[in-house]
Amino acid sequence: MSRIFSFHGGIHPPENKKQSLGANIRLAPIPAQLILPLQQHIGKAALPCVAIGERVLKGQKIAEANGRISSSLHAPSSGVITYIGPQPVPHASGLESDCIVIDTDGLDEWSTLSPIADYLSMNKMDLINHIRDLGIAGLGGAGFPTDVKLHLGDDHIINTLIINAAECEPYITADDALMRERSDEILAGIEIIAHLLKPSHILIGIEDNKPQAIKALDQALRASTLNIDICVVPTKYPSGGEKQLIQLLTGIEVPSGSIPADIGIVCQNVGTTAAIYRAVFKGEPLISRVVTLTGYALGHRQNYEVLIGTPFTTLLEAAEVNRTTLFRLVMGGPMMGIGVNDERIPVIKTTNCIIAATEDEMPPALPAQPCIRCGMCEQVCPASLLPQQLFWFAQGREFDKAKQHNLFDCIECGACAYVCPSNIPLVQHYRFAKSEIRTEEFEQQKASHARIRFEARQARLEREAAEKELRRKERAEAAAKQQAERKLAEATPKELNSDEEKAAQIKQLKTAASVARTKLKKANDALKNAREKGLEGIDKLETTILLLEQKANEAQQAWIDAGGEQS
Amino acid sequence: MALIHLSSPHVSKANSTARVMRLVLVAMLPALLALTFFFGWGSLIHIFLACTFALIFEAFALYLRQRSLRFFLSDGSALVTAVLLALAIPPMAPWWITAVGMFSAIVIAKHLYGGLGQNPFNPAMVAYALLLISFPIEMTQWNAPFVLLGDSWQALPSFSQTLAIIFNSPQALSLDAFTGATPLEVLKHKGSLTTEEIWRSSDVLSQAVFAWYGVSAAWLMGGIFLIYRKIMTWHAPLSMLVTLFILASLFYGGDPSNFADPFVHLGVGATMMGAFFIATDPVSGATSNKGKIVFGIGLGILIYVIRTWGNYPDAVAFAVLLMNLSAPFIDQYTQPRSYGHKQSTSTRGGSR
Numbered sequence: 001m002s003r004i005f006s007f008h009g010g011i012h013p014p015e016n017k018k019q020s021l022g023a024n025i026r027l028a029p030i031p032a033q034l035i036l037p038l039q040q041h042i043g044k045a046a047l048p049c050v051a052i053g054e055r056v057l058k059g060q061k062i063a064e065a066n067g068r069i070s071s072s073l074h075a076p077s078s079g080v081i082t083y084i085g086p087q088p089v090p091h092a093s094g095l096e097s098d099c100i101v102i103d104t105d106g107l108d109e110w111s112t113l114s115p116i117a118d119y120l121s122m123n124k125m126d127l128i129n130h131i132r133d134l135g136i137a138g139l140g141g142a143g144f145p146t147d148v149k150l151h152l153g154d155d156h157i158i159n160t161l162i163i164n165a166a167e168c169e170p171y172i173t174a175d176d177a178l179m180r181e182r183s184d185e186i187l188a189g190i191e192i193i194a195h196l197l198k199p200s201h202i203l204i205g206i207e208d209n210k211p212q213a214i215k216a217l218d219q220a221l222r223a224s225t226l227n228i229d230i231c232v233v234p235t236k237y238p239s240g241g242e243k244q245l246i247q248l249l250t251g252i253e254v255p256s257g258s259i260p261a262d263i264g265i266v267c268q269n270v271g272t273t274a275a276i277y278r279a280v281f282k283g284e285p286l287i288s289r290v291v292t293l294t295g296y297a298l299g300h301r302q303n304y305e306v307l308i309g310t311p312f313t314t315l316l317e318a319a320e321v322n323r324t325t326l327f328r329l330v331m332g333g334p335m336m337g338i339g340v341n342d343e344r345i346p347v348i349k350t351t352n353c354i355i356a357a358t359e360d361e362m363p364p365a366l367p368a369q370p371c372i373r374c375g376m377c378e379q380v381c382p383a384s385l386l387p388q389q390l391f392w393f394a395q396g397r398e399f400d401k402a403k404q405h406n407l408f409d410c411i412e413c414g415a416c417a418y419v420c421p422s423n424i425p426l427v428q429h430y431r432f433a434k435s436e437i438r439t440e441e442f443e444q445q446k447a448s449h450a451r452i453r454f455e456a457r458q459a460r461l462e463r464e465a466a467e468k469e470l471r472r473k474e475r476a477e478a479a480a481k482q483q484a485e486r487k488l489a490e491a492t493p494k495e496l497n498s499d500e501e502k503a504a505q506i507k508q509l510k511t512a513a514s515v516a517r518t519k520l521k522k523a524n525d526a527l528k529n530a531r532e533k534g535l536e537g538i539d540k541l542e543t544t545i546l547l548l549e550q551k552a553n554e555a556q557q558a559w560i561d562a563g564g565e566q567s
Numbered sequence: 568m569a570l571i572h573l574s575s576p577h578v579s580k581a582n583s584t585a586r587v588m589r590l591v592l593v594a595m596l597p598a599l600l601a602l603t604f605f606f607g608w609g610s611l612i613h614i615f616l617a618c619t620f621a622l623i624f625e626a627f628a629l630y631l632r633q634r635s636l637r638f639f640l641s642d643g644s645a646l647v648t649a650v651l652l653a654l655a656i657p658p659m660a661p662w663w664i665t666a667v668g669m670f671s672a673i674v675i676a677k678h679l680y681g682g683l684g685q686n687p688f689n690p691a692m693v694a695y696a697l698l699l700i701s702f703p704i705e706m707t708q709w710n711a712p713f714v715l716l717g718d719s720w721q722a723l724p725s726f727s728q729t730l731a732i733i734f735n736s737p738q739a740l741s742l743d744a745f746t747g748a749t750p751l752e753v754l755k756h757k758g759s760l761t762t763e764e765i766w767r768s769s770d771v772l773s774q775a776v777f778a779w780y781g782v783s784a785a786w787l788m789g790g791i792f793l794i795y796r797k798i799m800t801w802h803a804p805l806s807m808l809v810t811l812f813i814l815a816s817l818f819y820g821g822d823p824s825n826f827a828d829p830f831v832h833l834g835v836g837a838t839m840m841g842a843f844f845i846a847t848d849p850v851s852g853a854t855s856n857k858g859k860i861v862f863g864i865g866l867g868i869l870i871y872v873i874r875t876w877g878n879y880p881d882a883v884a885f886a887v888l889l890m891n892l893s894a895p896f897i898d899q900y901t902q903p904r905s906y907g908h909k910q911s912t913s914t915r916g917g918s919r
Contacts, residue, residue, distance in 0.1 A: 007906075008906070011580075013578060013580070014578075092574065170578070243906060243907065247906075253906055253907045254907055255907050255908075255909075256905070256906075256907035256908050257907075258907070328573075328577065330575075330577050332575075334575075334576060334577040334578040335575060335576045335577075335578070336575045336576065337575055337577060338574075338575070339573045339574060339575070339577065355577075357577070362577050362578055364573075365573065365579065366583070367638065369583075369584050369638075369642060369683070370682065370683045370684035370685070371684050372584060372587075372644070372683060372684045372849055372850050373684065373849040373850055373852075373854055374587060374798075374799075374849045375800070375849055375854060375855075376582075376797075378854070378855065378856070378903075379797075379800070382906070383905055383906040383907075384903045384904060384905045384906050385903075385905050386854060386855055386902060386903065388854060389854065389898070405902065406905040406908065409905050409906055409907060409908070412575075414575050414576030417576050417579065418576050418578065418579050418580055419579075419580050419582060420579070420582070421582045421583050421584045421586065421587050422583075422584050423579065423583070425574070427574065427575060427576065428574050431574070
């Protein structure tokens, strides 16, 4: 067994796990209607590949992955597509999003599956594409498309594969139950991942509050040829956070802004490994998962195998909900789960738990008191931040300082808000600050984009103006040159071809001579007038007259030379 | 069905500011008992007075600031300030000392800056420093512990006598019969005597110093209780005490005839109270663990320097106020290294 390290901070909230571990995983009923959001994963929403009115079989693909980071969707049961469009979905915003709705026919008729008999002899690329095709995404919480992680071996040296079985959130026991009952599937899944990534170490990180799951894994491990270490870590929230688990098992911190693969580590959730097993050995797409139904407003608190797309209402009724005591509905754990206020929303690939809590269980938050900087939040922060300072900055909208204090290393685990004696909803403040900063950055990006475009336009206009100017100059030069040539041609007395031309030229010269004479006369009149009246500018007029005289003489001469008035 | 929509986390620890303040009040009980045991009823009467004044002034300030009286009065922070000040002033001081003290603590040092959580200085210490400067006679008249007055506790003024002294009634016994210098004052004004000579010649030092040690032990007990209950961390108290001890040892080791020995520095005066109940005030202190250590070291140095070369026999209030001033600066340079970062932000440099 390898050494266990530790991480800063952490809390020990009441576990509340026993309630849902009394019985084995039970099959949840097939609902009359399945609602499948197109976006159940990180990345781009899937594209529907079925039409309204079409009958689909269980396991048939109904939406195609769109882009590299995306995941496809499959019909969890047979039925008819009745609607494609916005529906309430499990999201913190409470907003609606596009879904495919299937009215089930209760036959639960499978489509033809294509299991892989011998994956070891298969091309790795094809194997990963097979897993991608079956819509496998991380079942731990983020819903990251699994195939992307399986490709990490292509451009990273992966030396450690960590299987996240910590399940540190209170109440949730879905992974625990899965390990107890299907440890062989998990092991087989791990073998497939190991075959693809070829890590030198495989570590399973599990909290010490799951002794039965540890035992089951241990037993399954005996049959396996792989060298897998089960690392039992002390129960402490949030040991199941990816970065925290990596630190617990390896002592290494994932550098800020990097992914674990950059330091040679890939993490997979236990549930995901079982889903990979099913996809490869049985050819089953990801159409169901284990969900913990718990909370004291339920009559049956236990784990259910639930079809993806099952509305919460169906499950709550199957678990005999007491609506008079139901006070709060949470999807996920009490620390990081999403508050749900519309129970029509469906189970998605990342729904690991539904808590139907009574008022005693999850009382409304008390009004926040002023922060006294007691520092209890700092003592529990697993990212070693200064939550009290971040709160100060978020409240004062000093986002630059918040960023300086590493706001974006906050994993929103909620440990700070959990211990805060002043009941300050710290995580909300951080989310607000983060979104404000993101918006600001987006605006800045937009602004700088606009500036770049403006500058480009300005440059283009200038360039065009310069080109125009150049062309104008060129034209002017060409014209000047032409004129100069013409003048030169005129200056050299040409042998005129015909008498007509000659006569025309003489006429022209005669006109010029007479115009020059008229101008001279006018100027002389003006001079005389100016002298009489004693106006200014007489000198100027005199010079002009001299010039005009000269011109008139020249014109006269030219006319005479050309042969006019010869007689 | 209407369910409330809230963001995570959906649960929280049963913890409140009022609980924190209650635990601090509980932790001050041993000191109150020790003070009452050695110095009579005065501290108890002053606590009652201080709490009354504190609540009145707090309510007044909240009313002026148009804040919810019930919500803010119930947080207990005013009571903590009141008890701290009541235990810091001489037990036989007149009632108006407490009144003036509470006014300056609650109205000036706390609410003028924006109330709970916003005050840059520790309110109790602001009040103490103000009182010490304004009313030096009343503030230095510590009555002698019972061991100097008689054989037993009976030698101290009775409850009614104490009341009479505090409310300055004409029937009151002359205060001079009970008061004496504190060990720190004796040491401060030892004149040309060496430390050994003053220890031999002064009753306070040779016979009664254990009374002050007893009170310090009581503060220490309360402090350890709070650290055990995770209300505060060990960083500031320990670094302050260790710094004070090291400095005192160095000077005492170099010149034992002129400097007090390190255990006197730890055991008398407000050292223990300051270390566990003042230096740990989160609002006006440094915030990160590293910062708290720097804060404590600064306190230790200042306390020793002011005690040894300053004009006042004790120095905790002044040292605390000076360090309160430096807390934002300390915070800037003592940020912890966050997960996934090679260095803390403050040492990483770049634009701030």
